[in-house]
Amino acid sequence: MTDARTLPGEIDAPASAPSPLSIVFVVLSLHGGGAEFVARAWMEWLAARGHRVTVVTTSGKDTDRYLPEGVAAHSLGAARGHLAKARAVRDLFATTDADVVVSLQAHANLILLTAALLAGRRAPRVVISERNLVSLGLAHADLAHRAKIWVAKRLYRRADHVIAISHPVAGELVAGFGVRGDRLTVVPNPATAKVAGRAPVPRVPGLDAGVQIVLPCRLVTQKRPTLAIATAAELCRRGIPTEVVSFGGGPLLDAMTVAARDAGVAFTDRGWVEDWFEHFGPNAVVLLPSSREGFGNVLVEAAAVGVPSVAVSGALGVADAIVPGITGELALTDEPADLADAVTRASELTVAGIDAWLTRFSLDASGRDLERVLNLVMAKGADR
Structure with a gap:
């Protein structure tokens, strides 16, 4: 991965169209x-x-x-x-x-x-x-x-x-x-329009420093954000120190706070942050546990700055936004154990050599x- 990613067409204005509409x-x-x-x-x-x-x-x-x-x-x-x-x-x-x-x-x-x-x-x-x-x-x-x-x-x-x-x-x-x-x-x-030209996150692959689960979504029912807490709790039970950091805010914030307290999971809510991808820790893995997604811009944004992602395979649209084994992992089901397995696999990835794929977005x-x-x-x- 280059030190400062510049994607084709993101910086220079496009040439004029031959037949304006x-x-x-x-x-x-x-x-x-x-x-x-x-x-x-x-x-x-x-x-x-x-x-x-x-x-x-x-x-x-x-x-x-x-x-x-x-x-x-x-x-x-x-x-x-x-x-x-x-x-x-x-x-x-x-x-x-x-x-x-x-x-x-x-x-x-x-x-x-x-x-x-x-x-x-x-x-x-x-x-x-x-x-x-x-x-x-x-x-x-x-x-x-x-x-x-x-x-x-x-x-x-x-x-x-x-x-x-x-x-x-x-x-x-x-x-x-x-x-x-x-x-x-x-x-x-x-999907890369926000992140063009930004330097990759200085990530350290692996679990030696634990995991920071980044939740980049509105805290609403469709996104199933409490699954991030359940996944973190499962990882903690496996002896892997895990925290959850949320970007987005929403009506389920109180439920998230209660779930984190009951599970003994460290949880931080940052609210809506436009440049959320500027706030990753070196041990970050993005988790989007939605029941359905038309696509998932945040999955591409994370990959563009070198951070792997996890989503549930049954959410369907996320399959266009993740390259399994390269930019992240698809959890087999929405069970916390399967999500924890996917986060573990994703944490080992070095997200690199994907410029041609990113150009698509x-x-x-x-x-x-x-x-x-x-x-x-x-x-x-x-x-x-």
Whole structure:
């Protein structure tokens, strides 16, 4: 591994596009999670290429300070209800002279698809992007979420093109949502955009100094953060000193604190930290114990600074974000013993020689893949 990693396309601005487009993005907001970060990165890259980029935020949340340079913004915060927001998006088709509109996540996807139905033949090309594995989360979902997915399964197939965050998500879109294979593309996330040029962590592989389990996620049910405490307790029982450091905060913090106290595990909550990867100890291993993940940006971010990761194989989307035996390990099950085994194996890894793999997740590579999809959609003209 080089002393200071510079990934292709992360530093220099991209050259101008041969045929600039008017591209509109529809997103919930400009800040708050992985999808918002990806949207901002894509918008900034496309604007630097010379495309005319506009973003429409569907919530009333004030995130304008995160607006990328060269991007125009519209807020639908004043519009109440799904249909009102869809009508507002439909009206923006004309005022922005949009060639193609891109949305991210189910909420924005459904607003865009409804707007396209209202516009009929006057609608621009519509590209939606699904970021989550939906089926694994339906068993415990409330009625409103189930209704939203029922509608999505009938509308997603109407998009001119669908972008999946990972191959497991793509498989679900075909099998569960009826999306045609020739209208579906996996575009890798620009997951290294935050860490480009950063020096690797001075890690010491092995267990001689114990393990620092780093938990880089919101403390919510889907992420199953208390499994990190259970895993640390299992490692401690094996005679391996283990602590858990959490980045993200969330509603399960009290439960984490109680679980750590009851298990006798050292636990530190750092809250939300944007550059969480700057705070690794020399014995760090990242653990993402989620029940499902569309992808897992944090797994790539950790690898980019030389820190191995562990995730549960049944979370599915993480398989695109970890190279087992190279950048981390996939635990066979979510049992603490299996997670502890995976953390032990991962601790021995020296994460090196992965520059070619990381390039797949560079901003330039992701931006060019997205631009290629948009140009193909414009060129072939969808049969709606």
